[in-house]
Amino acid sequence: MSETRKNVPNPLRDRLLAAERVNGALRTEYERKMTIMWQRTISMPKRVWFAVLATACLAASALMFELQISDPLPTVARVGLGLGTVFSLGWAAFLGRIAWRGEFTMKRDATLYATMVWVFTLAMAVLLAVMSRNRDPFVIYGFLFLLPASVIVLRTAMEQSELRTQERLLGLEYKLALLAERAPQQAS
Secondary structure: OHHHHHHOOOHHHHHHHHHOOOOHHHHHHHHHHHHHHHEEEOOHHHHHHHHHHHHHHHHHHHHHHHHHHHOOOOHHHHHHHHHHHHHHHHHHHHHHHHHHHOEEEOOOHHHHHHHHHHHHHHHHHHHHHHHOOOOOOHHHHHHHOHHHHHHHHHHHHHHHHHHHHHHHHHHHHHHHHHHHHHHHHHHO
């Protein structure tokens, strides 16, 4: 919700921000700290590793798609291969984008990563449950994979909350520094 409000033009806010005198050095330091907090630069070996993983995901999606259309399989198996194809393409795009950019953005990429893990795990657990004809206890193991996936989602939510809190604290620190800079000017 706050993301959509940020994109809406607000003429009063824009005029107030334009009227405010900004210390360039303080603003630069604030933006540098924000960049360090939200973006993680990825080294070249890791970029290569992400590219290799993206290529492997593309190969896996091509294999699953080929198996889905060529082999006579039950409908549930075709659905599973179709889901696998879609998820492999999604992971390839995600990993390829990170490898291309050379950075991991904590705000966007971490949330997308956690969501992809949880949705994939849920879809596969449900598919295993549907495929099990006699509802044997083995199906429960598929749902047990949801526990670590849920932990990843919760951990990411906590990290995002912590980063937003740090962002607000940095904003307050910046505003206090501006006020402290103006206080001697107003006293004289």
